[in-house]
Amino acid sequence: MAPKTRRYDPAKIRAAVTAQFGHVADAVAELTPEQLARPSGLGDWTVADLCAHTAWIADSLAAGLERPPAVVAELTAVEWPSATVSVAGRIAEAARESLEEGPLPELFERAATRMAEALDANLDDRVLNLWIGAMTLADFLVTRTVELVVHTDDLNRAAGLDIPIERQALAACTRLLADALAVTAPGGSVEVRVPPFAVVQCVEGPRHTRGTPPNVVETDPLTWIRLATGRTDWAEAVSEARVRASGERADLSRLLPLMG
Numbered sequence: 001m002a003p004k005t006r007r008y009d010p011a012k013i014r015a016a017v018t019a020q021f022g023h024v025a026d027a028v029a030e031l032t033p034e035q036l037a038r039p040s041g042l043g044d045w046t047v048a049d050l051c052a053h054t055a056w057i058a059d060s061l062a063a064g065l066e067r068p069p070a071v072v073a074e075l076t077a078v079e080w081p082s083a084t085v086s087v088a089g090r091i092a093e094a095a096r097e098s099l100e101e102g103p104l105p106e107l108f109e110r111a112a113t114r115m116a117e118a119l120d121a122n123l124d125d126r127v128l129n130l131w132i133g134a135m136t137l138a139d140f141l142v143t144r145t146v147e148l149v150v151h152t153d154d155l156n157r158a159a160g161l162d163i164p165i166e167r168q169a170l171a172a173c174t175r176l177l178a179d180a181l182a183v184t185a186p187g188g189s190v191e192v193r194v195p196p197f198a199v200v201q202c203v204e205g206p207r208h209t210r211g212t213p214p215n216v217v218e219t220d221p222l223t224w225i226r227l228a229t230g231r232t233d234w235a236e237a238v239s240e241a242r243v244r245a246s247g248e249r250a251d252l253s254r255l256l257p258l259m260g
Helices: 010-028 047-066 077-099 104-120 137-159 167-184 221-228 234-239
Strands: 190-194 198-202 216-219 243-246
Touching: 010 047, 010 104, 010 137, 010 167, 047 104, 047 137, 077 137, 077 167, 137 167, 137 221, 167 190, 167 198, 167 221, 216 221, 221 234, 234 243
Parallel strands: 190 216
Antiparallel strands: 190 198, 216 243
16 A cells, blocks of 8 residues: 655745755854865765755755746655655756855855745746656755755764754655655555654565554654665664664665665
């Protein structure tokens, strides 16, 4: 049985995306040259490259809304994580180009203004013509919570920051990546719990119906997000007790990460 499609409140998602981008912009404005030059932990990107990419997240959303709309959506939010690999190279190049367009605080200010104006002018059912495939604005904004939460966490760790993460953005990011796991590995033999935001069943095998499931994985939202995006290794997270996995089918290492 296919998992039910999760519904998100579009107004709350819009507010969460806008607020999270603002938190990052405020932090970037205070970064020192030494912090900007640090490795980001993402390939050969520096913290400055990562910042430029985060500004591009808002700017590219606005650019997508300025293009003529697509006729029908090709991807839903839950299908987006597995499709990201196909455009990773283009996104990395776009981030480097953004860094050449001016000082980072100015990039963030322009991107925030452009995104706000574009969102005000478009309804949630608008279909964007994107590199990754056509998506409704409502669905694409849910994916922006993933990008912004993941890169806020990246910046906090790489530059020694404490950028706050909006609860609504963290919830949407956690739920989308949990649902993506259920789509990638459909089934009901393993229950994955990420309190307080998500519980999904996945992996083929005997389906649990009542009582305590025989195969359970439980972790916190940030650890789950790091596992799903390749920031944390499964074995390391288990050994450090950041993941509790019980049952013979509870090893998810072969299914992770869900996106690059």
